[in-house]
Amino acid sequence: SAHQWQAPSPTDSRGPCPGLNTLANHGFLPRNGSNITIPVVLKAINDGFNFQPINLLRIGAKLGLLTTDAEDSFTLNNLALHGTLEHDASLSRNDYALGDNVHFNETVFTTLANSNPGVDYYNITSAAQVMEQRLAEDKIVNPTLINTIKEFTVRIVESGFYLSVMGNVTTGVAPKNFVQIFFREERLPLEEGWERSEVPIGEDNFDTLLSEISNVTTWAPSGEVICPWIRLQP
Ligand code: HEM
Ligand code: MG
Known part of the structure; x- marks a missing residue:
């Protein structure tokens, strides 16, 4: 059917976002990963995940346009602009x-995969711990690590994404096998029992989830770059 999972072909564009890659692998986004406009990406996120076109997603999509010289679309690979x-x-x-x-x-994913031992779900506490642990690991190996409030804010949102889209936006609980399939295979775990959120993910419930994650992390900026920075073009 139109939204069956299909592995990308070698010429299809994929990038650093497991969420958008998954939407392309299921045909909610163009399967070639190209010509993605703001309305196209917002509709795909809503159709695939029942995630409403809230301001946060609109801003994310607009930032996506800054990763390319094209005027009104991006490819999934463009998004990798550091x-x-x-x-x-x-x-x-x-x-x-x-x-x-x-x-x-x-290897990088091991930290998240092995988090919250003893139970079969990830939650707000484990997500916050994973964020801290990934940062601690990178402080050891990457002397150019950039860790300002901007990166922290984006990372909180991404933790909220996998907890809400693969799990439950209200409780912040997501089954481990759903999250692992999502990251490893960039596939919606439909055969395994995943269902698109019944509750629309929107401004209120998502903001609450983000605050809850951020409330249980102790984060501080570090590194040479202290001013939040953003690359405005490739
Ligand atoms: C990561 C773009 C929406 C899930 C990323 C990254 C980019 C990106 C550039 C890489 C950041 C990094 O880890 O260095 C976008 C854009 C979106 C969007 C432009 C739409 C406006 C979504 C949605 C989901 C999602 C709706 C829902 C599941 C994730 C997750 C990560 C991520 C979980 C973290 C990956 C990791 O840390 O390894 N996204 N994304 N994204 N995105 Fe998206
Ligand atoms: Mg990255």
């Missing part, structure tokens, strides 16, 4: 300075 949206201490990709900031990396 310093616009792409940042260090990702959950499933290596730091830009360490090599490959685009493709899924099982």
Whole structure:
């Protein structure tokens, strides 16, 4: 059917966002990963995840346009431009300075995969701990690590994304196997029992989730770059 999972072909564009890659693998976004406009991406996120076109997503999509010289669309691979949206201490990709900031990396993902031991779900507390641990790991290996309030804010949002889209936006609880399939295979775990959120993910419930994650982390900026920065073009 139209939204069956299909692995990308070698010429299809994919990038550092497991959420958008997944939407492309299921045909909610163009399967070739190209010509993505703001309305196209907002509709795909709503159709695939029941995530409403809230301001936060609109801003994210607009920042996506800054990663290319094209005037009104981007490709999934454009999003890898380091310093616009792409940042260090990702959950499933290596730091830009360490090599490959685009493709899924099982070694990097180990921290999240092994979090919340003893139970079969991730939650707000485990997500916050994973964020702290990824940062601690990168402080050891990446002397160019960038960790300002901007990267922290984006990372909180991304933790909120996997908890809400693969789990429950109200409780912040997400089954481990759903989250792992999402990251590793960039596939909606439909056969495994995942269902698109019944509750629309929107401004109120998502903001609450983000505050809850941020309330249980102790974060501080570090590194040479102290002023939040953003690359305005490639
Ligand atoms: C990461 C772009 C929406 C899930 C990223 C990254 C980019 C990006 C550039 C890489 C950041 C990094 O880790 O260095 C976008 C844009 C979006 C969007 C432009 C739409 C406006 C979504 C949605 C989801 C999602 C709706 C829902 C599941 C994630 C997750 C990460 C991520 C979980 C973290 C990956 C990691 O840390 O390894 N996104 N994204 N994104 N995105 Fe998206
Ligand atoms: Mg990254």
